[in-house]
Amino acid sequence: MVESTPLADQDYRAGVIDFLAALAYGEISAFERLAEDARKAPSLADKLALAGMAVAEFSHVNALLARITELGGDPVTALTPFEQAIDDFHAHTAPADWFESLVKAYVGDALAADFFREVAHQLDPETRALIDLCLTDTGHADFVVQRVRDAIEHEPRIAGRLALWGRRLMGEALSQAQRVAAERDSLIAVLTANRESGFDLAELAKLFTRLTERHSVRMRTLGLDP
Amino acid sequence: MVESTPLADQDYRAGVIDFLAALAYGEISAFERLAEDARKAPSLADKLALAGMAVAEFSHVNALLARITELGGDPVTALTPFEQAIDDFHAHTAPADWFESLVKAYVGDALAADFFREVAHQLDPETRALIDLCLTDTGHADFVVQRVRDAIEHEPRIAGRLALWGRRLMGEALSQAQRVAAERDSLIAVLTANRESGFDLAELAKLFTRLTERHSVRMRTLGLDP
Numbered sequence: 086m087v088e089s090t091p092l093a094d095q096d097y098r099a100g101v102i103d104f105l106a107a108l109a110y111g112e113i114s115a116f117e118r119l120a121e122d123a124r125k126a127p128s129l130a131d132k133l134a135l136a137g138m139a140v141a142e143f144s145h146v147n148a149l150l151a152r153i154t155e156l157g158g159d160p161v162t163a164l165t166p167f168e169q170a171i172d173d174f175h176a177h178t179a180p181a182d183w184f185e186s187l188v189k190a191y192v193g194d195a196l197a198a199d200f201f202r203e204v205a206h207q208l209d210p211e212t213r214a215l216i217d218l219c220l221t222d223t224g225h226a227d228f229v230v231q232r233v234r235d236a237i238e239h240e241p242r243i244a245g246r247l248a249l250w251g252r253r254l255m256g257e258a259l260s261q262a263q264r265v266a267a268e269r270d271s272l273i274a275v276l277t278a279n280r281e282s283g284f285d286l287a288e289l290a291k292l293f294t295r296l297t298e299r300h301s302v303r304m305r306t307l308g309l310d311p
Numbered sequence: 312m313v314e315s316t317p318l319a320d321q322d323y324r325a326g327v328i329d330f331l332a333a334l335a336y337g338e339i340s341a342f343e344r345l346a347e348d349a350r351k352a353p354s355l356a357d358k359l360a361l362a363g364m365a366v367a368e369f370s371h372v373n374a375l376l377a378r379i380t381e382l383g384g385d386p387v388t389a390l391t392p393f394e395q396a397i398d399d400f401h402a403h404t405a406p407a408d409w410f411e412s413l414v415k416a417y418v419g420d421a422l423a424a425d426f427f428r429e430v431a432h433q434l435d436p437e438t439r440a441l442i443d444l445c446l447t448d449t450g451h452a453d454f455v456v457q458r459v460r461d462a463i464e465h466e467p468r469i470a471g472r473l474a475l476w477g478r479r480l481m482g483e484a485l486s487q488a489q490r491v492a493a494e495r496d497s498l499i500a501v502l503t504a505n506r507e508s509g510f511d512l513a514e515l516a517k518l519f520t521r522l523t524e525r526h527s528v529r530m531r532t533l534g535l536d537p
Contacts, residue, residue, distance in 0.1 A: 116362060120346030129387045133372065136342060140366050146359065161355045 091209045091278065098156050100275025101212050105156075106163035107171075107265070107272075108201055108219060109149040113164075114171045115194065116143040122186040131183070131232070138190055138225045145219040152215055166269065170261040177257050184236055184243060185250050191229040192254050192303055199299050200262070203292050207276045207284050233307045248309040255300050259293070317435045317504065324382050326501025327438050331382075332389035333397075333491070333498075334427055334445060335375040339390075340397045341420065342369040348412040357409070357458070364416055364451045371445040378441055392495065396487040403483050410462055410469060411476050417455040418480050418529055425525050426488070429518050433502050433510050459533045474535040481526050485519070 091097045119139035126132035150160040178193075180186040198220045205216035237244045266272055277285055301311035317323045345365035352358035376386040404419075406412040424446045431442035463470045492498055503511050527537035 113358065113362065117346060117350045120343060120365065121350070124343045124347070129390060132339065133376075136339065136369055136372075139346065140369050143362055143366050146362075150359075164355060 090211065092156065092211070094278075096271065097275055097278055100271040100278070101208060102153055102156050102158040102163050103166075103269055103271050104201070104204055104208070104275070105149050105153050105212070105215070106158070106160075107167045108197075108216065109146055109153070109160070110164045110167045110171055111197055112142045112146050112149070112219070114175060115139075115197075116146075118175055119190055122180065122183075122190065125183065125186070127183055134225055134228045135186070135190065138194070141225070142194070148215065149219065167265065170265045174257055174261045178254055184233060184247060187229045187233055188247055188250055188307065188309075189254055191226055191233075191307070192251055192300065193258070195226070195303055196255065196258055196296065196300055199296050203295070204276065230306055233309075237308045244309055247307070248304065248311075251300075251304045251307075251309055251311070255297070316437065318382065318437070320504075322497065323501055323504055326497040326504070327434060328379050328382050328384040328389050329392075329495055329497050330427070330430055330434070330501070331375050331379050331438070331441070332384070332386075333393045334423075334442065335372055335379070335386070336390045336393045336397055337423055338368045338372050338375070338445070340401060341365075341423075342372075344401055345416055348406065348409075348416065351409065351412070353409055360451055360454045361412070361416065364420070367451070368420070374441065375445065393491065396491045400483055400487045404480055410459060410473060413455045413459055414473055414476055414533065414535075415480055417452055417459075417533070418477055418526065419484070421452070421529055422481065422484055422522065422526055425522050429521070430502065456532055459535075463534045470535055473533070474530065474537075477526075477530045477533075477535055477537070481523070 092101065116139050119135055119142060123132050123135035123139060126135055153160050153163050178189060180189050201216050202220055205213040208216070233247070237247075273286075273289070276289065304311035318327065342365050345361055345368060349358050349361035349365060352361055379386050379389050404415060406415050427442050428446055431439040434442070459473070463473075499512075499515070502515065530537040
């Protein structure tokens with residue numbers, strides 16, 4: 086019953102389609118990068134772990150595209166505006182080696198998940214449920230944490246480089262997110278539309294602070310200075 | 312109850328582990344190539360179809376590795392002897408463009424499935440059930456057939472090149488299969504072990520004839536001279 090929800094409003098619906106499309110293209114893109122990293126894995130166990138992460142990223146893409154269609158959008162048209170920013174993010178953060186791949190897989194995936202989970206809280210229950218489903222933890226984080234910590238123990242000097250790498254990932258993600266937000270008013274509008282939730286631009290700033298804090302916690306978990 | 316089956320025999324078990332390992336490495340490798348091809352897809356629909364095929368290839372790898380362990384094998388040790396031949400197959404059949412990727416995805420996957428299904432018929436019921444599960448049709452073949460037929464209709468001259476490509480895929484697959492068979496006596500031994508089935512080397516030759524015939528049927532389905 087679309088009529089009884091905020092989804093009846095065309096502007097709101099357009100904003101939701103934008104979020105679902107950004108998430109879908111993000112997952113397609115993460116799938117491709119992780120599969121490429123899996124190909125370069127130094128061992129079979131590493132390869133399987135990274136391929137498993139790639140497959141998990143892709144597993145909800147079809148559900149997202151189906152929902153975009155259901156809401157009256159065309160998947161290809163909907164995804165197109167996000168290709169450039171997400172492709173640029175990956176082009177600017179191409180891992181130089183296996184450990185940069187691992188840190189990116191862990192930190193990048195979790196950062197995107199945090200962001201979309203925060204966004205989902207401001208949206209209607211149906212959209213929130215779908216986004217939450219797409220962000221179900223794939224249980225591969227422990228593998229990455231263990232591998233990176235072992236590597237640092239074995240060769241402490243890589244910690245400095247990987248810490249810088251983590252900061253670069255965060256910086257590039259924020260820079261691309263701001264670029265998308267500046268181009269797509271619909272994304273801000275849909276977040277601030279729900280007056281009951283009291284979400285406004287001040288809240289948005291706090292959201293980014295929370296994302297940064299959680300990123301720092303993850304960097305420390307990896308044994309890296311945030 | 313391993314004791315009551317041919318799996319109680321150590322040589323037979325070693326042969327089964329070899330087949331499961333070859334299948335597992337083949338699927339990991341197919342996953343990686345299809346994911347790479349998906350990255351280069353000319354459209355979002357193409358990308359999704361190929362990524363879906365990649366994910367389907369990977370979906371049974373963990374079950375195969377778990378079974379290898381259950382039979383007393385070590386997955387990494389078991390897969391290693393097949394890496395070279397399968398990697399060489401892919402290195403010698405790197406698609407030059409999108410349509411070569413599609414034909415390879417369709418023809419290569421089906422050829423491997425035919426081979427392992429034939430092999431499974433000669434093996435114990437448990438192994439057969441696992442292999443059959445791994446070969447469940449992923450339903451992406453129709454997409455490939457339609458795309459290739461459309462392309463040929465639109466540009467008939469590519470049919471000659473793609474027909475040659477199909478023959479090269481088949482030739483390279485046979486050549487690598489023979490190389491593996493020559494190095495791994497266990498594979499032939501396990502196939503001919505079951506005297507009830509009457510499978511012997513003459514049967515093996517017939518098996519390869521059947522594989523070639525089915526390959527020809529698929530080439531014609533694509534609109535290509537076999």
